[in-house]
Amino acid sequence: MLVDCGPGPQGRPLSEAPGSTNSTLHLVFAGTRLVLSRSTDGEDGLGRLTPADLLDLGVNDGERIVPVDLTPPDGLDVRIHDLPADFEPAPGYEVVGLREVGRRWPEELFRLSGTALQKLEWIRTHRFCARCGHPTARRLDHQAMACTDCGQLHFPRVAPAVIVLVQRETEMLLGRSPRFAEGVYSTLAGFVEPGESLEETVHREIREEVGVEVANLRYFGSQPWPFPHSLMVGFVADWASGDIVVDGEEIEDARWFSPNRLPPRLPYGLSIARKLVDDFLQRVGGA
Ligand SMILES: [Zn+2]
Structure with missing residues (x-):
């Protein structure tokens, strides 16, 4: 597995976010995407929603609010609104994916939106008990989410x-998935399987995806x-043996890159993949 990518600038502090007019942050999710205002005051042209925007969108301030536990920055009141994925916003608004939010907005807001979406999705997809099939509350x-019949808790x-x-x-191994934006190469990644330690997952994934021992x-x-x-969970590992042989499915190409010979595009700015690459470049004296 490779996570994401596409390059993106670091964002500004949350307090300077475009359209930031009060201390309530309305996160209006249409499916897994966020509704934002196409404001003209921000250089990136996408602003947070104000109470007036909610009225424009036909979403009442107190409507479709889902109780989600979040730990927002001091003084920020966050409200999560749950709209269907096919919600059509009025002119002047845009529905954007979270990666796009991360490209345009401060890391703090990206983190907060990401946490909100994960918890919202958990509530949306745990309406029935996986043990006995009865509704949850x-x-x-x-x-x-607790089963109303057998009492099973679902976290x-x-x-x-x-x-x-x-x-x-002085080289690093980066690969690209067929799902990546054109020219992007990133660090290798994979899910931990039941019974595995993190270290075992590292060895298995690298071996499976590019045929290399670390x-x-x-x-x-x-x-x-x-x-x-x-x-x-990020690691740095040393190459131990083997030539690159890509699996052809998860990874379509992988190569050794050096600071003076980088891929056309590096991973998304807020990702740990990019932080790993930046750390490598710093350590080996590059960019
Ligand atoms: Zn149950």
């Missing part, structure tokens, strides 16, 4: 995945990644 005290899902920058002296794993950091509910 929200249990705010446990942050769980939000988090799927751990490893993401790895493989290094061979050694000397170092923990890099982690990042919640809301596509759809991953926790990316």
